[in-house]
Amino acid sequence: MTSRERVLQAIEHKEPDRVPVDFGNRCWTMVNAPPYGYKALCEYLDISDYPEPQIVYLMNIVVNVDERILGKFNADIRNLGSGGLGVERLPDGTLRDLDNHGIIYKPAGPYFSVPDTLAPLRDAISERDIEEYQFWSDYTNPVYFEGKKEEAKHLHQHTDYAISTWVPNVFHRYAFVRGFNNFMLDVRINVNFFEALARRILETSKTFVQEFLGQVGEYIDIVCIGDDMGTQSQPFMSVEDFRKYVKPYWAELIREIKKYTEAKILLHCCGSIYPLINDIIEVGFDVLNPIQPLAYQMEPERLKKDFGDRISFLGGIDIQRLLPFGTPDEVKQGVRKVIGTLALGGGYILAPSHNIEPDTPPENIVAMYEAAKEFGTYPIKRS
Amino acid sequence: MGESEYKQIVEAVLVGDVEKTKALTQEMLAKGISPHDVIENGLMEGMNLVGDKFENREYFLPDLLVAAEAVKRATEIIKPHLKGERGKGTVVIGTVSGDIHDLGKNLVASTLEASGFRVVDLGVDVPPERFVNTVKKEKANILAISALITTTMVGMRDIIEMLAKSGIRKKVKVMVGGAPLDENFAKRIGADRYARTSRDAARKALELVEG
Numbered sequence: 001m002t003s004r005e006r007v008l009q010a011i012e013h014k015e016p017d018r019v020p021v022d023f024g025n026r027c028w029t030m031v032n033a034p035p036y037g038y039k040a041l042c043e044y045l046d047i048s049d050y051p052e053p054q055i056v057y058l059m060n061i062v063v064n065v066d067e068r069i070l071g072k073f074n075a076d077i078r079n080l081g082s083g084g085l086g087v088e089r090l091p092d093g094t095l096r097d098l099d100n101h102g103i104i105y106k107p108a109g110p111y112f113s114v115p116d117t118l119a120p121l122r123d124a125i126s127e128r129d130i131e132e133y134q135f136w137s138d139y140t141n142p143v144y145f146e147g148k149k150e151e152a153k154h155l156h157q158h159t160d161y162a163i164s165t166w167v168p169n170v171f172h173r174y175a176f177v178r179g180f181n182n183f184m185l186d187v188r189i190n191v192n193f194f195e196a197l198a199r200r201i202l203e204t205s206k207t208f209v210q211e212f213l214g215q216v217g218e219y220i221d222i223v224c225i226g227d228d229m230g231t232q233s234q235p236f237m238s239v240e241d242f243r244k245y246v247k248p249y250w251a252e253l254i255r256e257i258k259k260y261t262e263a264k265i266l267l268h269c270c271g272s273i274y275p276l277i278n279d280i281i282e283v284g285f286d287v288l289n290p291i292q293p294l295a296y297q298m299e300p301e302r303l304k305k306d307f308g309d310r311i312s313f314l315g316g317i318d319i320q321r322l323l324p325f326g327t328p329d330e331v332k333q334g335v336r337k338v339i340g341t342l343a344l345g346g347g348y349i350l351a352p353s354h355n356i357e358p359d360t361p362p363e364n365i366v367a368m369y370e371a372a373k374e375f376g377t378y379p380i381k382r383s
Numbered sequence: 384m385g386e387s388e389y390k391q392i393v394e395a396v397l398v399g400d401v402e403k404t405k406a407l408t409q410e411m412l413a414k415g416i417s418p419h420d421v422i423e424n425g426l427m428e429g430m431n432l433v434g435d436k437f438e439n440r441e442y443f444l445p446d447l448l449v450a451a452e453a454v455k456r457a458t459e460i461i462k463p464h465l466k467g468e469r470g471k472g473t474v475v476i477g478t479v480s481g482d483i484h485d486l487g488k489n490l491v492a493s494t495l496e497a498s499g500f501r502v503v504d505l506g507v508d509v510p511p512e513r514f515v516n517t518v519k520k521e522k523a524n525i526l527a528i529s530a531l532i533t534t535t536m537v538g539m540r541d542i543i544e545m546l547a548k549s550g551i552r553k554k555v556k557v558m559v560g561g562a563p564l565d566e567n568f569a570k571r572i573g574a575d576r577y578a579r580t581s582r583d584a585a586r587k588a589l590e591l592v593e594g
Contacts, residue, residue, distance in 0.1 A: 109480065110534070188449040189399075241445060
């Protein structure tokens with residue numbers, strides 16, 4: 001069975017030969033910072049000639065994890081990135097992300113912050129302010145897609161991996177160009193402005209979909225959208241507000257995606273989002289990521305029982321306590337338990353519950369993927 | 384002033400009606416009601432109910448933030464009437480060095496402000512010495528520190544140690560909070576209180592200053 005078949009079968013709720021796994025993709029890879037991080041993992045695995053880490057700003061994550069590591073971990077998915085203009089360094093030390101509507105990043109420890117106080121549209125009040133904003137990314141620019149069709153075709157024809165790619169979200173960007181607090185306030189006291197800005201961002205995301213998936217759609221197995229809606233303890237907004245202010249925009253983006261590809265669609269949506277999952281299924285997502293087991297009501301048992309026959313899960317191995325603070329043996333037992341819950345009847349791709357933080361010892365990361373091998377062969381024993 | 388007048392402003396905060404909260408505040412001050420009564424019986428009472436609903440997950444972030452916005456705007460109207468009084472005391476608040484998360488921290492700051500504290504918000508990624516210097520300069524009663532990542536929460540211990548080295552540990556109470564923390568961690572690093580939520584933080588802050 002090829003990796004692609006394994007991944008697709010799992011998403012279709014069939015049991016493949018073993019639980020598919022993944023690593024190194026933009027919301028389930030690792031942070032590039034001491035004390036451990038990517039460098040320590042490479043050293044631990046005796047790999048010294050790895051390519052210069054390719055970093056995604058904001059989370060400071062590595063998106064070109066060495067093939068030898070992906071091979072050792074049995075990663076079943078490879079990601080097709082898109083090109084871009086990159087960031088512009090501003091005199092005050094902040095960075096402007098030209099590919100994400102001019103969002104401003106401020107270096108902060110091993111990461112970057114996107115402060116509300118630097119959000120470019122924080123003071124906007126009218127549709128005119130939105131239209132006159134000068135840093136809207138133009139996704140018809142060929143810089144985003146040059147050579148991508150050939151790359152996608154190659155990955156599809158000459159590798160056995162399932163191929164994923166990411167398309168722009170709507171509300172994560174809203175929060176960043178407008179400021180998170182303003183995002184939350186807009187749905188209460190600024191609804192017309194909210195609709196205009198969300199519409200503007202959605203249209204740019206749809207343009208990206210048209211231009212990008214128009215070329216590579218036939219070679220892609222999983223289209224990913226990352227649009228967070230939860231904190232550790234609850235969704236950002238009530239399910240009623242979610243249905244009114246978020247769901248219609250996601251539905252429209254999904255309709256656009258489906259014009260260009262038959263790929264499965266994955267939603268990366270952090271935190272405690274249990275009350276939203278029925279609607280997430282209804283709107284057409286096939287896979288839910290990252291499944292943070294310590295967030296309120298996000299226990300694997302609960303999710304499998306309530307939604308397991310209607311949506312698949314990718315992620316689930318806790319990065320908040322288990323991976324950084326567990327022993328390798330505890331990590332293995334933790335992985336075994338999650339597999340024995342989420343993987344029954346298919347419907348599960350094993351990965352960390354978000355990017356692995358730099359306080360996680362490399363032996364725990366290795367233990368996680370060893371356990372995936374050890375306990376991941378079907379038939380799976382129920383936990 | 385009858386109870387029903389407070390009921391109105393409490394209700395206005397509860398439903399997040401910014402304009403009505405402001406108008407009622409102005410009206411009450413014009414009628415000669417003491418600014419403290421407007422805060423305590425009106426704004427704070429409303430914010431307490433909002434905080435309870437948020438903790439019970441009846442309310443979500445837009446509800447909480449719009450209520451906080453109403454209280455903030457009303458407080459701006461009241462401030463000139465307070466004649467330099469400090470209310471419940473001063474809180475210095477911020478997110479630890481290397482950590483950029485501020486949603487929870489902002490909620491705590493707003494709730495503390497609504498509870499009558501003067502709040503000095505240092506923002507995110509705050510170096511330990513800045514916490515300590517500000518506590519000294521502002522003669523703070525409480526230092527509230529937030530962290531959302533396992534790698535940064537350990538920095539809280541450094542701040543508490545630095546307070547001790549500077550000889551001011553006994554003069555200020557330390558509260559800590561953030562998703563990866565718990566009661567045990569707070570004890571281990573020598574904090575006075577762990578607060579799980581913004582409402583919890585307000586309760587404990589009042590406890591700390593009122594003994």
